[in-house]
Amino acid sequence: MQDISLHLLDIIENSVRAAAKNIKVRVIKDHKQNLLRVIVEDDGVGMDTGTLEMAQNPFYSSKEKRAKKVGLGIPLFKQNAELANGCFNMTSEPGFGTVLTADFELDHIDRMPLGNLKDTLLGVIIGHPDVDYQITLLSREKGREQSFHFSTAAIKEELGDIPLTYPDVIEYIDQSLQEGIQNTNMEVV
Amino acid sequence: MKTLADLKKIREKAQEEMKLRGSSVRIKIVVGMGTSGIAMGAREVMKTFLEEISNRNLTDVIVTQTGEKGLSSLEPVVDLIEEDKPKVTYGNMTPDKVKKVVVEHIVNGRIVSDYVVATGN
Numbered sequence: 001m002q003d004i005s006l007h008l009l010d011i012i013e014n015s016v017r018a019a020a021k022n023i024k025v026r027v028i029k030d031h032k033q034n035l036l037r038v039i040v041e042d043d044g045v046g047m048d049t050g051t052l053e054m055a056q057n058p059f060y061s062s063k064e065k066r067a068k069k070v071g072l073g074i075p076l077f078k079q080n081a082e083l084a085n086g087c088f089n090m091t092s093e094p095g096f097g098t099v100l101t102a103d104f105e106l107d108h109i110d111r112m113p114l115g116n117l118k119d120t121l122l123g124v125i126i127g128h129p130d131v132d133y134q135i136t137l138l139s140r141e142k143g144r145e146q147s148f149h150f151s152t153a154a155i156k157e158e159l160g161d162i163p164l165t166y167p168d169v170i171e172y173i174d175q176s177l178q179e180g181i182q183n184t185n186m187e188v189v
Numbered sequence: 190m191k192t193l194a195d196l197k198k199i200r201e202k203a204q205e206e207m208k209l210r211g212s213s214v215r216i217k218i219v220v221g222m223g224t225s226g227i228a229m230g231a232r233e234v235m236k237t238f239l240e241e242i243s244n245r246n247l248t249d250v251i252v253t254q255t256g257e258k259g260l261s262s263l264e265p266v267v268d269l270i271e272e273d274k275p276k277v278t279y280g281n282m283t284p285d286k287v288k289k290v291v292v293e294h295i296v297n298g299r300i301v302s303d304y305v306v307a308t309g310n
Contacts, residue, residue: 123254126252162203
């Protein structure tokens with residue numbers, strides 16, 4: 001993975017596969033604390049303590065029927081956070097869901113770029129129309145706080161039976177996310 | 190700023206169109222979005238499908254994302270599912286190949302056999 005937005009996509013796909021119906025995504029950029037934090041919270045099936053630990057092992061996969069038992073998504077994300085002097089944490093409760101937090105030191109030389117958040121979010125929103133997303137982008141810089149909130153439930157309610165893949169809807173979501181990313185000064189590569 | 194009022198307009202327009210053309214989904218596109226797919230560029234493949242749908246105003250096509258299914262060496266992998274036809278799986282996809290599949294397969298109904306890696310279930 002070349003950037004954080006691709007890891008984020010991977011993690012959200014995990015949540016979807018864990019049958020999540022609600023996914024909260026938060027990206028926080030705090031210059032004063034020199035912190036870049038990504039949080040993904042879902043209400044999927046969750047994991048017990050053993051599985052939670054195993055999920056951070058590259059030679060573990062939750063896909064039981066598969067011959068090739070590797071699962072690199074979470075271990076690589078963890079490694080990349082730790083390379084940037086950050087930390088990685090997952091907590092989970094079977095039946096209730098999972099919360100994953102990845103912290104990066106914002107100005108660390110090895111901190112991977114945030115990448116294209118918009119394409120990640122647009123893809124997961126349209127690609128999983130049954131999942132409701134609450135997205136928050138927050139940036140604190142020079143004593144100023146900028147935030148952007150985006151909730152897909154209200155959009156779907158307004159659209160009724162019009163699918164999210166309807167051309168004008170794609171454009172609407174694309175532009176909304178674009179504005180939010182610009183207003184919160186989340187870097188785009 | 191985009192507001193919910195904009196959505197209301199979109200809904201009204203879409204409902205008018207549906208009255209004329211019906212609301213059936215002709216083709217379902219499924220983009221493989223597992224870890225290996227993402228690492229090989231599946232997000233850009235997804236993005237290109239969305240752009241093409243938007244630019245060409247394709248209202249009878251839907252796109253979804255799914256996990257891996259054991260074709261890692263052929264990622265990014267895309268399934269095209271049409272009613273009453275065998276599923277077509279395209280492999281090693283790129284944004285340029287997506288554009289060709291949209292024109293040939295989705296708009297003109299001709300399978301792009303050069304990119305096909307599997308058919309049927």
